[in-house]
Amino acid sequence: MLLKLAWRNIWRNSRRSILVLISAIVGLIAILLYESLSMGMIHQMLGNQIGSHVTHIQIHKNGFNDNKIIQNNIADAQEITAALDSENRIKHYSERVLSYGILSSASSASGILLAGVVPDQEAQVTIIKQSLEEGRYLSGEKHEIVIGQKLAEKLEVGLGDKVVAMASSLDGDIGSDVFRVVGIYRTFSSDFDRVHGFVALENLQEMLDFGTRISEVAILLENANASQSVASILKETLGDRYEVLPYQELLPLLVMQVDVSRQAMFVFYAIIGIAMIFGIINTMLMSVLERIQEFGVLMAVGMKNRRLFNMVLLEALLLGITGTIIGLILGYLCYLPLATNGMDLRNFSDGLGALGIGAIIYPELTPQSVVNAALIVPIFSVLGAIYPAIRAVRLNPISAIRHV
Amino acid sequence: MSTIRTVDLEKTYSDNGVPVHALRGVSIEVEEGEFTVIAGPSGSGKTTLLNMIGALDTPTRGKVFLDGEDISELNRNELGELRLKKIGFVFQAYNLIPVLSALENIEFTMMLAGVPEKERHERAFAAMEKLHIAELAKKRPNEMSGGQQQRVAVARAVVNNPTIILADEPTANLDSETGADLLDMMETMNREHNITFIFSSHDPQVIDRARRLLILKDGKIAEDRR
Numbered sequence: 292m293l294l295k296l297a298w299r300n301i302w303r304n305s306r307r308s309i310l311v312l313i314s315a316i317v318g319l320i321a322i323l324l325y326e327s328l329s330m331g332m333i334h335q336m337l338g339n340q341i342g343s344h345v346t347h348i349q350i351h352k353n354g355f356n357d358n359k360i361i362q363n364n365i366a367d368a369q370e371i372t373a374a375l376d377s378e379n380r381i382k383h384y385s386e387r388v389l390s391y392g393i394l395s396s397a398s399s400a401s402g403i404l405l406a407g408v409v410p411d412q413e414a415q416v417t418i419i420k421q422s423l424e425e426g427r428y429l430s431g432e433k434h435e436i437v438i439g440q441k442l443a444e445k446l447e448v449g450l451g452d453k454v455v456a457m458a459s460s461l462d463g464d465i466g467s468d469v470f471r472v473v474g475i476y477r478t479f480s481s482d483f484d485r486v487h488g489f490v491a492l493e494n495l496q497e498m499l500d501f502g503t504r505i506s507e508v509a510i511l512l513e514n515a516n517a518s519q520s521v522a523s524i525l526k527e528t529l530g531d532r533y534e535v536l537p538y539q540e541l542l543p544l545l546v547m548q549v550d551v552s553r554q555a556m557f558v559f560y561a562i563i564g565i566a567m568i569f570g571i572i573n574t575m576l577m578s579v580l581e582r583i584q585e586f587g588v589l590m591a592v593g594m595k596n597r598r599l600f601n602m603v604l605l606e607a608l609l610l611g612i613t614g615t616i617i618g619l620i621l622g623y624l625c626y627l628p629l630a631t632n633g634m635d636l637r638n639f640s641d642g643l644g645a646l647g648i649g650a651i652i653y654p655e656l657t658p659q660s661v662v663n664a665a666l667i668v669p670i671f672s673v674l675g676a677i678y679p680a681i682r683a684v685r686l687n688p689i690s691a692i693r694h695v
Numbered sequence: 696m697s698t699i700r701t702v703d704l705e706k707t708y709s710d711n712g713v714p715v716h717a718l719r720g721v722s723i724e725v726e727e728g729e730f731t732v733i734a735g736p737s738g739s740g741k742t743t744l745l746n747m748i749g750a751l752d753t754p755t756r757g758k759v760f761l762d763g764e765d766i767s768e769l770n771r772n773e774l775g776e777l778r779l780k781k782i783g784f785v786f787q788a789y790n791l792i793p794v795l796s797a798l799e800n801i802e803f804t805m806m807l808a809g810v811p812e813k814e815r816h817e818r819a820f821a822a823m824e825k826l827h828i829a830e831l832a833k834k835r836p837n838e839m840s841g842g843q844q845q846r847v848a849v850a851r852a853v854v855n856n857p858t859i860i861l862a863d864e865p866t867a868n869l870d871s872e873t874g875a876d877l878l879d880m881m882e883t884m885n886r887e888h889n890i891t892f893i894f895s896s897h898d899p900q901v902i903d904r905a906r907r908l909l910i911l912k913d914g915k916i917a918e919d920r921r
């Protein structure tokens with residue numbers, strides 16, 4: 292009955308209530324879209340980085356991540372791959388030789404990161420093969436190179452053209468070789484495409500006098516969430532000669548951005564919450580002051596302060612819940628088409644390309660963010676109603692009844 | 696034992712620092728089943744006296760006993776509890792909760808008193824039948840006339856089986872015919888169910904029907920007639 296009473300009281304001044312509802316609804320829609328877009332964007336950036344090169348876990352000789360010189364190499368890859376084969380959460384892995392060097396064409400030269408890979412292995416852990424725009428992937432033969440579209444542009448080379456790679460070899464000499472461009476790829480990140488070139492593993496080992504050494508093993512897991520636990524297990528098995536790094540440690544800036552964006556959400560929540568509080572204080576205070584005489588009668592017939600207090604809070608709570616339900620439904624309806632079709636940001640895609648995001652962003656709504664959004668308005672509504680409720684119970688029944 | 700007894704009741708209000716003596720020593724006793732009218736000029740303290748008896752306000756000095764219990768010392772919450780259990784109020788106007796129907800208004804005080812839903816529904820209906828207002832059950836206060844609203848207010852007061860019903864100028868906003876109907880109804884309740892009524896009124900037709908008349912002047916009982 293109290294619920295019925297509170298509900299009807301809300302609609303006594305429907306215009307005022309609708310205004311509060313609208314502010315709650317607009318706030319919620321904004322929260323849902325903002326949060327899902329920013330989460331979608333960051334996850335997409337993370338996914339692109341993981342998918343194009345980083346993978347879930349990398350293993351190197353200790354110190355390689357901080358100082359990527361070829362002297363930091365893995366002499367006995369078998370020791371590592373044996374450990375990987377016994378961990379069933381690992382889907383695939385790829386052995387790589389990595390070296391900074393210079394790639395030059397007839398017209399130009401550019402600093403690059405040369406990656407020597409086993410084509411079958413590498414194709415399983417990254418999307419470079421699928422991202423080819425022209426030509427084909429490495430066959431495993433010598434003297435083939437796959438480069439990014441931006442690099443091809445810079446060097447002014449096309450399929451079939453020759454390029455020369457130079458890098459310092461293990462013994463300190465300059466190693467070099469001639470390659471023919473067999474494939475040109477394009478990932479989401481133009482920065483990535485400008486510096487990464489792929490050749491056959493043995494080819495690069497030969498060029499750098501590397502023997503059978505490698506620089507890293509890149510690992511793709513069944514489930515990205517297991518990265519830290521698998522990494523710590525591998526760390527234990529392999530001992531401290533190697534560094535085993537989950538992507539969280541390999542991409543600290545991006546992972547930090549997830550946290551930053553979470554914190555930004557809390558600021559957003561706070562702003563909406565505070566706006567809600569003031570909306571409710573205003574609405575409920577007006578509604579209490581309009582009903583002084585009525586509250587007097589309620590007190591006279593024996594309604595206790597606690598009940599009266601609760602009734603005012605209940606009115607605000609119902610208002611908040613109503614706004615939340617409508618806001619969540621509308622927000623979800625706005626989100627659905629975006630989630631399936633993505634939000635087309637092609638107009639800004641140059642900037643986004645540099646950030647490593649695609650031109651189309653797919654917003655992501657997690658249950659956690661829906662729950663947060665669902666709680667925010669009712670909680671702040673009740674908080675906002677506390678002062679008006681105190682005003683209501685402070686009324687003196689006699690003067691309240693005489694009030695007109 | 697009297698249902699109500701006041702002893703040297705005094706109430707002093709402060710009107711911007713100036714003391715206003717609304718009651719200056721009122722001692723009365725009201726027995727169960729009495730139909731009492733408090734009359735007197737405006738400002739003589741009628742409303743103040745009813746408020747003291749009705750546990751809406753606490754006296755400056757003196758005591759009020761309801762069913763032998765001293766209520767002058769109770770706190771706000773205890774007074775609320777007492778009003779809920781023992782006292783029915785009918786005010787001059789705007790007695791009802793605007794967003795509740797007549798039936799719901801009558802049920803409301805029973806809800807506050809913790810009467811289970813089914814029982815309060817039955818009791819509210821029974822009271823409405825008895826007071827011949829059953830056809831108003833679904834109406835909201837703004838769909839009823841002033842007289843109908845007052846009848847619903849009486850039904851609400853009666854239904855909790857209070858020790859006493861206090862009515863502060865219940866007919867003041869009604870024309871004389873409607874006022875007479877309302878009084879008929881209350882007289883019937885008084886006669887048939889022995890419910891104690893105390894009114895305050897200037898209305899001659901209310902005073903005519905009084906079986907006991909208390910006349911207040913300047914916060915004192917000037918006359919007590921049976």
Ligand SMILES: Nc1ncnc2c1ncn2[C@@H]1O[C@H](COP(=O)(O)OP(=O)(O)OP(=O)(O)O)[C@@H](O)[C@H]1O
Nearest residue numbers: 708709710715717736737738739740741742743744
């Ligand atoms: N809350 C209050 N504060 C200050 N003075 C008050 C208050 N309530 C009543 N009074 C004063 O106390 C005196 C008695 O008032 P009361 O309302 O009891 O008279 P009444 O007999 O009911 O008058 P009426 O017939 O006009 O209703 C009046 O002088 C009034 O101004």
Ligand SMILES: [Mg+2]
Nearest residue numbers: 741742743863
């Ligand atoms: Mg009065």
